[in-house]
């Protein structure tokens with residue numbers, strides 16, 4: 363059957379134009395949203411007596427048939443149909459005749475595509491939120507088991523102060539909580555229906571936008587039609603939210619890669635989520651976190667692409683906007699896959715408590731505690747205490763021991779006010795538990811943080 367719209371342009375389009383112009387190869391992904399939108403539109407048209415009951419019934423049956431054809435792979439996707447909206451409408455008209463031609467009354471492809479794409483983004487906001495929740499549950503479970511597992515905390519990738527592994531994982535818990543809230547926030551802000559905005563100016567038909575908005579699960583209709591058909595902020599938001607989520611995933615991945623190296627040996631990824639080398643039989647490679655880190659680049663690219671496409675566009679719809687979809691599809695698919703595989707990787711990895719503990723014996727992690735002791739016990743000004751401690755550390759380095767192993771006599775010779783209790787301050791576990799300010803690493807504070815996050819997750 364011939365192309366649907368044969369208005370001002372009369373001659374058959376060139377094949378080159380068809381393939382350049384068509385979004386069908388990628389927007390066919392929106393077929394469910396398109397059918398859902400058409401059902402809501404037809405229901406509203408019928409409710410407002412703009413189309414008859416008979417036509418309405420034919421449209422519903424026809425759309426159901428189209429859906430079946432697509433799902434059973436019988437639907438003929440023809441590139442000259444330009445996009446999924448035209449393809450479905452053409453097939454509907456082939457199936458039901460004139461009633462099919464009435465469906466587009468009081469609607470334009472501009473509000474139609476804005477609706478379909480928004481429905482897709484909203485559905486995926488919710489899906490990503492539920493995947494983040496799954497990830498958070500696994501992180502919480504790891505944290506629960508490791509509130510007393512000590513490892514060095516780093517700054518500049520140098521050993522700094524002892525912390526516990528729960529506390530370290532709860533830092534990621536915090537990041538993913540913010541991510542969750544960003545998707546939730548975007549979902550709420552964009553929960554408005556574009557349907558009924560028509561080409562750019564609204565429509566003279568007596569439509570009811572509130573009615574169709576409710577049918578589609580939106581809170582209400584958008585306010586200004588000119589903005590609505592030009593607006594892709596909802597798509598930019600999901601791209602930004604994914605970019606930030608992937609940046610967090612990438613930072614965790616980087617740590618997993620480091621931790622599973624023989625230099626660290628803090629974790630071992632399960633065989634199920636590791637790969638081997640084609641030539642070196644001894645190798646176990648962290649391909650999963652490496653790919654997660656790598657994929658972060660492309661989702662940044664998708665965000666920048668769409669920002670750039672939109673920046674110079676006059677109102678309202680311009681065909682440039684057809685370039686909005688592929689990047690969003692790509693980011694959404696990669697974010698969902700990344701969340702799923704990260705969750706499984708964390709769930710199945712083994713945590714090497716002893717190696718973490720051993721690593722704490724390198725780097726004089728309780729040096730700050732000694733300086734604090736000299737301040738509090740001996741009244742030495744902090745800068746002097748810092749210098750004295752530094753010299754003691756240098757002495758330990760020469761002897762090849764950690765500051766926590768220093769002999770009491772040596773400390774006593776520095777200042778006579780130093781008591782035996784200094785050794786407790788140098789003990790690494792005590793050093794960790796001394797950091798008990800709100801939000802700190804002390805085991806009791808880590809447990810408190812777990813309760814806070816658990817409370818948040820329970821409410822979702």
Ligand code: ARG
Pocket residue numbers: 385389444445471472475679681683684685
């Ligand atoms: N395929 C188009 C897109 O994805 C649909 C909207 C077309 N509207 C138009 N006036 N040409 O943006």
